Amino acid sequence: MKKHRVAPEVKAQIISRIKNDGVSVSQAAADHGVSTGSIYAWLGKKADGGPSVLEIAKLRKENAILLQLVGEITLKLSESQKKK
Numbered sequence: 065m066k067k068h069r070v071a072p073e074v075k076a077q078i079i080s081r082i083k084n085d086g087v088s089v090s091q092a093a094a095d096h097g098v099s100t101g102s103i104y105a106w107l108g109k110k111a112d113g114g115p116s117v118l119e120i121a122k123l124r125k126e127n128a129i130l131l132q133l134v135g136e137i138t139l140k141l142s143e144s145q146k147k148k
Contacts, residue, residue: 070098075106082107083117086124 081087093100107117
């Protein structure tokens with residue numbers, strides 16, 4: 065398989081989409097025609113002692129799921145209180 069260099073600007077754009085827009089690594093890889101392994105390597109190199117981009121993306125995804133669950137539970141609780 066032939067290796068292609070990806071321009072630093074494109075790498076930065078891909079990392080930004082994952083970090084800021086919540087795009088999954090697999091989706092970004094498919095959109096830009098690069099392997100997920102390459103993206104994970106780039107993300108690992110960007111880590112500088114703080115939480116990595118992957119950790120931030122994972123936490124954002126978990127947060128969105130938890131917010132959805134809280135909303136569903138709140139709605140069910142509200143409906144059950146109306147029935148009383």
